[in-house]
Amino acid sequence: MSAEVWMLVATAVLAVVAIGAAVVAVSAVRRLPRQEQDDTAIASADPRPRADVVLRDAAPAPRPMPPELEPRVVEGRLVVPPTQQQVVQTVLGRPGVRLSIVAHGVAHALRAESRDRISALMRREYRRRRRERLQAGRRAVRAARPTAPSDQWLGS
Structure with a gap:
């Protein structure tokens, strides 16, 4: 193609x-x-008032925040800057970034060095398994034979 x-x-x-x-x-x-x-x-169909129960644990010790990360009111709206973890999750979760990561991995796997390394690993694994199968076959043959070769000749 x-x-x-x-x-x-x-x-x-x-x-x-x-x-x-x-x-x-x-x-x-x-x-x-x-x-x-x-x-x-x-809520409008139910005539009974709703009671919301909020359970709170002991308040954690407040961590010092830089002034630019503190929540503030701008034009009547509460603005809370995102945490670093939220920013990283958002950026890495975008489809373009995820596609870029996958494309980078595929490109890395298709490079000549990676292909050679992967094929060498596969070849080694194939040879190791073949060696194990041959050894298991030899052990099975030894187990099926009589223990002393002289016993075989005495019976005839």
Whole structure:
């Protein structure tokens, strides 16, 4: 196959993945308002007041925060900067980054050095298993033979 055909196949696969991601995202967004509406409908239909119980453990010792990471109110909204772990999870969870990581791994596996190393490991493993099978066969033959070769000749 030519390089153009490979590029066409890769583009088609990428398009299918993108369409699948779009469908999943749209269905997730469509489900969100329904849940909020269902919660308000249940609350308005139920005449009894709801009592929410909140259990709290002892308050952990507050850690000193740099001033730029402290929650603040901007234009009437509470702004809480994300933690470093949240930022890393968000960045690494993006489809483009995940695809890039997979592409990098595939490219690394297809390099000549990696192919040679992998084929050498497979060859060594194949030879080790073959050696074990031959040794097991020899042990089976030895176990099936009489213990002393002279016993075999005495009986005849």
